[in-house]
Amino acid sequence: MKQFKFLLLFILMANFTQAQSPFKRMPKPEMRYGISLAAAPVSVTAWRFTGPIAGFMYPQNQVVTGLGYGYNRMHFVDSTQHYYVDISVSGVVLAGGNVTPSFQANNIMSAGIGIGFVNQLIQIIPCYNFASPNNTKGSFGVVVAVAVPL
Secondary structure, three states: OHHHHHHHHHHHHHHHOOOOOOOOOOOOOOOOEOOOOOEOOOEEEEEEEEEEEEEEEEOOOEEEEEEEEEEEEEEEEOOOOEEEEEEEEEEEEEEEEOOOOOOOOOOEEEEEEEEEEOOOOEEEEEEEEOOOOOOOOOEEEEEEEEEEEO
16 A cells, blocks of 8 residues: 555656656757857756666665656756756656575565766665565665666
């Protein structure tokens, strides 16, 4: 039931984006020129998805994958005609399993807060692993991940 409530909260966050749509591309900014005729830098903050995320969870030594949604601070790069994410903070849902073959399944479901750097390619995610048949108490872990900004 707790996982369902968390998932419902995660989905409802999409409704509070102040008329932004996380499913559409960010529009290219209009170029504003000053007296020097150099383009002024354009920075934007937006609520966007992050995913797919692939990472390694420590100390559980498990490979995890997931999806995130959260705040991004971006600036527009003229040479590539794309936005570059300076920093992002997002809620992340992760699922993972065994790295090595085992007779006892050790699958996990986790949730955490991810901080992304370098155009969101590198993310550090402190997370909580929900209780499962093999992990009756739940536990905390840290995920170092590679992600794709969407």
